[in-house]
Amino acid sequence: MQLQHNHSLILDGKRLISQINELGETGADTINGGRTRAALTDDEKRGRDLLVKWMKELDLDIQVDKIGNIFGTLPATSSAPGDASRPLMIGSHIDTVVNAGAFDGCYGVLAGLAVVRAFRQAGIQPTRPITVAAFTNEEGIRYQPDMMGSLVYAGGAPLAAILDTIGTDGTRLGDELERIGYAGEMEPGAIIPHEYIELHIEQGPILEAEGIQIGAVENLQGISWQEITITGTANHAGTTPTRLRHDAGYAAASVITFLRDIASNGTTLATIGSMRFEPNVINVIPRLARFTVDLRDPDEARLQAAEQKLKDFLAALAEKEGVQISSEQLVRFQPVMFDQGIVAQIIQSAESAGLSYRRMTSGAGHDAQMIARIAPAAMIFVPSKDGISHNPAEFTSEEELIRGANLLLDVVKHRLPDHQN
Amino acid sequence: MQLQHNHSLILDGKRLISQINELGETGADTINGGRTRAALTDDEKRGRDLLVKWMKELDLDIQVDKIGNIFGTLPATSSAPGDASRPLMIGSHIDTVVNAGAFDGCYGVLAGLAVVRAFRQAGIQPTRPITVAAFTNEEGIRYQPDMMGSLVYAGGAPLAAILDTIGTDGTRLGDELERIGYAGEMEPGAIIPHEYIELHIEQGPILEAEGIQIGAVENLQGISWQEITITGTANHAGTTPTRLRHDAGYAAASVITFLRDIASNGTTLATIGSMRFEPNVINVIPRLARFTVDLRDPDEARLQAAEQKLKDFLAALAEKEGVQISSEQLVRFQPVMFDQGIVAQIIQSAESAGLSYRRMTSGAGHDAQMIARIAPAAMIFVPSKDGISHNPAEFTSEEELIRGANLLLDVVKHRLPDHQN
Numbered sequence: 001m002q003l004q005h006n007h008s009l010i011l012d013g014k015r016l017i018s019q020i021n022e023l024g025e026t027g028a029d030t031i032n033g034g035r036t037r038a039a040l041t042d043d044e045k046r047g048r049d050l051l052v053k054w055m056k057e058l059d060l061d062i063q064v065d066k067i068g069n070i071f072g073t074l075p076a077t078s079s080a081p082g083d084a085s086r087p088l089m090i091g092s093h094i095d096t097v098v099n100a101g102a103f104d105g106c107y108g109v110l111a112g113l114a115v116v117r118a119f120r121q122a123g124i125q126p127t128r129p130i131t132v133a134a135f136t137n138e139e140g141i142r143y144q145p146d147m148m149g150s151l152v153y154a155g156g157a158p159l160a161a162i163l164d165t166i167g168t169d170g171t172r173l174g175d176e177l178e179r180i181g182y183a184g185e186m187e188p189g190a191i192i193p194h195e196y197i198e199l200h201i202e203q204g205p206i207l208e209a210e211g212i213q214i215g216a217v218e219n220l221q222g223i224s225w226q227e228i229t230i231t232g233t234a235n236h237a238g239t240t241p242t243r244l245r246h247d248a249g250y251a252a253a254s255v256i257t258f259l260r261d262i263a264s265n266g267t268t269l270a271t272i273g274s275m276r277f278e279p280n281v282i283n284v285i286p287r288l289a290r291f292t293v294d295l296r297d298p299d300e301a302r303l304q305a306a307e308q309k310l311k312d313f314l315a316a317l318a319e320k321e322g323v324q325i326s327s328e329q330l331v332r333f334q335p336v337m338f339d340q341g342i343v344a345q346i347i348q349s350a351e352s353a354g355l356s357y358r359r360m361t362s363g364a365g366h367d368a369q370m371i372a373r374i375a376p377a378a379m380i381f382v383p384s385k386d387g388i389s390h391n392p393a394e395f396t397s398e399e400e401l402i403r404g405a406n407l408l409l410d411v412v413k414h415r416l417p418d419h420q421n
Numbered sequence: 422m423q424l425q426h427n428h429s430l431i432l433d434g435k436r437l438i439s440q441i442n443e444l445g446e447t448g449a450d451t452i453n454g455g456r457t458r459a460a461l462t463d464d465e466k467r468g469r470d471l472l473v474k475w476m477k478e479l480d481l482d483i484q485v486d487k488i489g490n491i492f493g494t495l496p497a498t499s500s501a502p503g504d505a506s507r508p509l510m511i512g513s514h515i516d517t518v519v520n521a522g523a524f525d526g527c528y529g530v531l532a533g534l535a536v537v538r539a540f541r542q543a544g545i546q547p548t549r550p551i552t553v554a555a556f557t558n559e560e561g562i563r564y565q566p567d568m569m570g571s572l573v574y575a576g577g578a579p580l581a582a583i584l585d586t587i588g589t590d591g592t593r594l595g596d597e598l599e600r601i602g603y604a605g606e607m608e609p610g611a612i613i614p615h616e617y618i619e620l621h622i623e624q625g626p627i628l629e630a631e632g633i634q635i636g637a638v639e640n641l642q643g644i645s646w647q648e649i650t651i652t653g654t655a656n657h658a659g660t661t662p663t664r665l666r667h668d669a670g671y672a673a674a675s676v677i678t679f680l681r682d683i684a685s686n687g688t689t690l691a692t693i694g695s696m697r698f699e700p701n702v703i704n705v706i707p708r709l710a711r712f713t714v715d716l717r718d719p720d721e722a723r724l725q726a727a728e729q730k731l732k733d734f735l736a737a738l739a740e741k742e743g744v745q746i747s748s749e750q751l752v753r754f755q756p757v758m759f760d761q762g763i764v765a766q767i768i769q770s771a772e773s774a775g776l777s778y779r780r781m782t783s784g785a786g787h788d789a790q791m792i793a794r795i796a797p798a799a800m801i802f803v804p805s806k807d808g809i810s811h812n813p814a815e816f817t818s819e820e821e822l823i824r825g826a827n828l829l830l831d832v833v834k835h836r837l838p839d840h841q842n
Contacts, residue, residue: 098700204660236810237692237715239625239784242684249693256674263663271658272670273705275698279519282694282713284811292703294658363660389657390705
């Protein structure tokens with residue numbers, strides 16, 4: 001790419017912010033100022049329609065694959081050599097958790113559009129195609145596993161089985177995909193990216209706490225999701241001596257406090273986000289407690305150690321309390337190493353822009369970890385206020401959002417083949 | 422009462438068992454073989470209709486009060502003196518918890534009918550009226566507080582306010598009472614019993630464990646019900662370091678394990694029967710945990726001590742975890758002492774029948790504790806297999822049920838004024 005071209009690539013920060021805000025109003029909750037766009041709901045369809053409209057405004061080649069992933073491609077110069085036919089992909093997701101913030105996922109997709117817009121407005125064609133991707137069901141709150149669209153795209157799960165996934169509301173994923181009109185024709189994985197870059201808010205407190213502007217994400221921690229069911233004996237709360245109880249609720253509580261101890265090593269994270277008691281009556285000892293366990297660690301050996309400690313604890317607990325305990329693995333992803341070449345460019349671009357930066361680990365799961373299976377990938381983080389995410393209070397300033405998008409543009413420019421050489 | 426009459430009073434055990442079984446089939450659950458007759462539901466109305474039909478078969482004077490308590494009275498001999506106009510009352514309840522056993526409450530009411538039936542079949546009129554009572558909403562699962570009908574009857578709560586109680590399903594108690602046709606004319610408390618006797622399954626393991634046939638219940642433990650709400654911060658499960666979490670679910674779990682320690686003194690009982698997380702999503706740290714606490718102790722000072730320890734723990738927990746904690750008292754009943762005269766007769770009747778017995782404390786709340794406010798009262802317990810209650814597995818053998826009813830009949834005979842003296 002020629003220098004004068006580089007100089008004429010200008011990122012429209014105002015437009016990026018206005019699109020983040022407009023998408024953020026889609027599926028707005030009446031309370032708390034949040035929004036909910038669970039995958040393949042009517043509200044998420046409205047978000048998809050908005051994205052597709054914006055892709056059309058940029059005259060991108062739009063494709064939707066059979067799992068509903070949306071791709072908008074800016075074609076390359078006709079002079080692009082064979083290898084350059086594979087696109088540089090910029091992606092993330094636009095589905096949300098319940099009562100979510102406005103930036104998680106959406107920022108990365110709309111920053112991709114902003115990068116493409118810079119080329120369009122400069123009248124420049126890139127030396128390889130640039131594809132902006134929005135992957136289906138990254139959050140996994142309605143259909144599990146999460147990061148589903150990118151997982152299928154990377155060949156990590158069979159399409160047919162995933163389409164048969166039954167959601168928390170009893171719906172079949174494939175039927176909902178048809179219903180909202182996003183069951184596309186393209187085979188997942190048909191476009192193998194040359195490389196993949198995902199820009200995202202940190203969703204954690206580290207950058208803000210250390211006063212650092214940019215995170216060059218070089219790896220991503222492993223994730224283990226389980227659903228645990230404890231079955232005890234329902235009995236009268238007033239007449240059953242403590243020593244004779246088989247209290248599923250107490251057993252569940254002791255698992256939660258044990259997991260807090262496991263997480264005290266400083267690298268492992270343990271979260272019990274979902275809990276249900278049966279019969280759930282004030283004066284009846286719980287017969288059943290069903291809950292989820294989310295374990296994460298950047299190191300596979302430590303993650304496996306945490307899983308084993310939990311397993312051993314559950315076995316001892318079942319014996320001690322006289323309850324039955326069963327566990328089902330819902331999700332299991334090993335830690336991911338990102339591409340050092342892209343990470344090096346992120347650092348170089350940050351330095352040349354005079355931004356403070358640090359190499360870091362992603363605590364959250366991201367589509368980048370799936371695409372990393374089929375292409376070199378890396379991520380760029382910008383700070384999240386108080387580390388809050390999955391919450392309406394999720395906040396990153398406009399200045400930080402625009403700064404991150406400009407960095408993404410610079411990284412993209414430098415990762416495109418230079419025809420001058 | 423004349424001796425030859427005593428000899429001719431025969432309790433029909435077969436009929437008692439058949440009525441327990443028939444009432445037990447009302448509101449039968451399709452699963453687990455239990456039954457659910459939450460107060461003032463259509464299923465509980467069917468139970469009431471059945472009871473009223475059986476009272477009519479015994480030609481009792483039937484009255485229903487404004488809170489829906491049902492009374493069936495066998496008149497006394499016309500020669501009964503003034504004081505003898507006040508009835509000996511035998512009562513309990515016919516509402517149930519969710520997926521309940523067949524004996525809790527129903528046994529006491531139907532044993533009362535069996536006692537009256539013995540008089541009818543012998544053609545004997547008692548020397549004071551005998552009233553069989555079924556009190557409204559003893560279980561308190563749909564409308565709180567529990568033991569509501571007897572509480573109002575004893576003047577412990579204002580009728581108007583109780584009729585405005587909103588149920589867990591959003592219904593107004595007074596409206597449901599009208600709907601099922603059991604909003605009666607009689608003022609609660611209009612019939613002051615001369616004394617009150619309640620026969621009940623133990624709902625606990627003590628009698629069976631000690632191989633004892635009859636419990637002479639001389640007191641009843643105090644009950645404290647609270648609903649506790651913990652509010653933390655919803656946040657991303659993968660990116661929030663443990664030390665920076667404000668996890669409402671973890672805080673709730675640590676309350677449960679703390680209460681197990683409180684209950685280790687051997688007299689205090691602590692139960693967390695109901696629990697709810699928000700947003701209740703696998704990868705989001707719970708923003709809110711709301712749960713109930715059921716504390717019981719036969720000693721008021723120890724019950725207050727347990728409440729205070731919980732209060733102190735919650736204050737320290739809020740500080741330590743950076744969460745807000747609020748607590749609402751739902752129910753608070755002090756321990757109750759029953760009438761030693763009636764207890765002495767229960768023991769004497771057990772001895773003369775050659776039955777093993779023990780004085781004991783009731784762990785459960787019963788209507789007897791409310792009626793004890795306006796009349797001498799006591800209870801008789803029969804064994805519960807494995808102490809299981811509030812569960813379809815609740816079981817007492819027919820032999821034990823009939824034995825208890827015969828003991829009740831003998832106690833009633835001896836508590837009636839003897840015109841011979």
